[in-house]
């Protein structure tokens with residue numbers, strides 16, 4: 724979740740205590756409600772021209788999802804550039820933002836979410852920048868989080884973030900928008916989560932069965948919520964299927980997983 728993660732550095736003082744959790748929830752709901760107003764006031768037609776996708780932005784590739792850059796969501800400059808380690812992370816940590824389960828799937832909303840998270844992390848938590856390396860909106864829109872994350876992934880390096888207390892040096896974090904304590908995970912978010920994990924496992928040569936974990940596996944927190952956490956075995960299998968070339972072209976839509984869990988996203 725957003726606030727309860729680690730602070731900067733491996734021994735940052737931030738803790739996942741109840742007080743912190745409560746504040747994060749309140750901040751999340753208020754923040755997302757504010758964003759809803761902004762997003763709903765702009766029509767879909769305006770977005771395409773406002774945020775063109777093309778050079779110099781990354782395009783769709785067979786082996787990587789479309790990831791919107793910090794420039795595209797208009798990130799602030801970090802207080803300090805991310806530390807780059809000349810080695811890959813060994814785990815992928817799945818989070819939920821613990822913010823509202825909005826129905827807004829738009830690009831405008833997603834970009835607003837990224838700006839709001841950066842504000843929470845820099846102004847609220849006092850961190851150098853957005854904590855996590857990647858963010859996925861409920862509409863399945865994937866965005867760069869911490870500065871230099873995309874460049875680091877491409878170079879098979881690690882841009883150190885702030886998302887898991889004591890484990891930031893060796894983990895890459897994905898924030899999934901929403902609160903999944905009881906709500907189901909939107910299909911578009913799920914499909915993008917699969918795509919992102921396939922991409923990261925390929926880039927870093929990771930074994931999904933071992934590499935993909937939830938925040939609660941490291942820290943005392945409910946993140947990423949019981950519902951999303953319960954689906955991590957399915958996520959590992961879907962990613963493994965895709966890496967083995969047997970999972971179809973659209974993540975969990977392909978193959979065995981759908982027939983085992985027919986009701987999840989129905």
Ligand SMILES: [Zn+2]
Pocket residue numbers: 724725728817818819938944946947
């Ligand atoms: Zn978390």
